[in-house]
Amino acid sequence: MSYLNSYVRFLGVWMILLIGFPWTASAQSVWTGTWSLSYKPWPHIPAIDITLQIADPTANMLYPAKLELTHGTFNGEYELLLVKKNDGQLGVGRNKYPLVEEPFGLGPWMMYLNGVLECQQTDTTGERLVLKRLWLDNFGIFMRGLYDNEFYTNTKAFLRDFLYRVDIALERVDDKPWEHPHTIRMINTDTIYYGVYDPIKSDRDVLSLTIQDEERYDRDTVSIVHNGKILADRLPLEQAMALDSITLDTGENYLAFFADNYGDLPPNTAKFIIGTDGDNGQLYGFDFSDRSNAYSTVMVARFQYQPKAPITTQLPVTPVPDALPRTIDRDEPATPGTPVYTKGRRNQRIGQLTVSAEQVMLELRDEQVEDGDVISLEVNGAVVANGMEVTQQGRRFGVTLKRGRNRIVFRAENLGRIPPNTAVLLVDADGEQRKFHLSTDFERNNVLDVIFHP
Incomplete structure (x- = not known):
């Protein structure tokens, strides 16, 4: 009898685990692949279709992804980053970078998708991703131009309500990871902050x-x-x-x-x-x-x-007072x-320039009031100017380029007396002069890409 009771208790525990508790993902590959949803509440209105493609992770936690959203004449494709919060949830990154948005943009309404995607197991369809929003209750986000073109007003309103309030549950289509060159850029933040x-x-x-x-x-x-x-x-x-x-x-x-x-x-x-x-x-x-x-x-x-590599050479040690x-x-x-x-910083691209000359001349100056702004300049990772004060008189640098893309980074070393750190950059190349405005602080650097093609 004791053996039978033990066996019954054993089965009971497994039934609770399988039925009573929420299912959570444990395998790394549970998230990767393609997921989709088709929302069509009324037969006379075109469906809203969502396709989410998720790539393999970096460090078992960063998942680049692409979201496709279509409804009637609207077509949107967005890159975003998903981040593993626990075995059953992925956090949805704030920025959904639009690759395609036509015939209009959704603007800040994509923020309504902020929250976590929770992986659940169902008896009928298998795995699904359920969006658990961080609700923006009593916070009005309005799209500019909602009534600019009355032809699209109903489409915009329908999409807004869907993003804001409709339950979103994506069903798995396949487990093939999304592959795209942009996935590297999304993990190693470049000009776009994900x-x-x-x-x-x-x-x-x-x-x-x-x-x-x-x-x-x-x-x-x-x-x-x-x-x-x-x-x-x-x-x-x-x-x-x-x-x-x-x-x-x-x-x-x-x-x-x-x-x-x-x-x-x-x-x-x-x-x-x-x-x-x-x-x-x-x-x-x-x-x-x-x-x-x-x-x-x-x-x-x-x-x-x-x-640090261990130091093998024995050097004399000079006592230093504790104070x-x-x-x-x-x-x-x-x-x-x-x-x-120093705040964590991101790179913000201010422009891209293609030149045929191997050498270009850079000039940094302050066109407004000198307020003690100090800036550093790097070209392809090499420091050209370190801790240089920006003045109205300006300072010039000759830069030798390598073939292909050259990255020039401007980093604020302070905020001066009038934040942010500002300057004007003049670039002389191929007999022409181009002008760029710099605005940097402890949150962002400015980046200029110069492509050299002889």
Whole structure:
């Protein structure tokens, strides 16, 4: 009898696991492939069709994806980034970059899709992805030009209501990963920001972590994932001080910060401050209240850690008093022993220029009031000017180009007395002069691509 009771209990536990608990994905490949939905509530109105293609992941957590949305005469194709939150959910990146939008654009309405995609198992159709929105209740987002062309007004309104309120459940079509050259660009943020910040190098394997609320504590909660491992799950910001450090893996480290909700005062305004120790200690801020992240579900910081090679040569050691403060090797003045605060930055392209001359002349100057702006200039990763003050008199640089694409990056070293950091760039090439306006800060660099074709 005891054997029979044990067997019954064994079956009961498995029945609960299979039926009573929500199904969560455990395999890495559960997300990749093609998913689709056709929404047609009335026979006289064309259906809204959605196709979502998901690529293989990076670090088991970053999934590039393409979303296709069609309804009648409307056709839209968007690139976006999905980020693994846990075994059963993918966070939906804020920015859905339009590859195609015709005959009109949806503008900010794509923000209604912000939230998580939850993988569920059904008895009839198998796997499906269900959208769990972060609702924008009592927050009006209106498309400009809704009534510009009355022919499209009904189509726009129908699409808006669908994105805002209709239950979205995508059924699996196949498990073939989406493949496209753009997937590399989406992980390694270039001129388009999909949610991943530029990589930051660290010579120590431990980072300090502080979390703040930029407005006031309004029951915002956050989750943190490091290379696919959950560090914090639905952590209230009032209790965020319980986290004070993160240990890095050797090589690439992706830290995903998720907004679990929008709190009592939308949106979520958590700010994550990460500090690197070592020879070039700095603080880096990743802020949900920044304009580029407003109402987003997830943002990703990227840190690169390589242990220092051991020193084999025995060198004489000079004793240093304990009271001597540590200094920071930076161009701008800094308080000894205090890390310099620099926000995570993204590259913003200001233009592209094709030239036939191997050498071009760059001139940087301030066309407005000199306010102490300091900028650094890199060409193909090499520093051309470091900590240069922008003046009305200007400064000129000769640059030798390589064949093909050359990347010129302008980085703000301060914000001057009148933020942001601004300058005018004059480019002399092929007997012509081109003018570009620079506007940089601690959130973004400016990038000019110069293509050299002899």
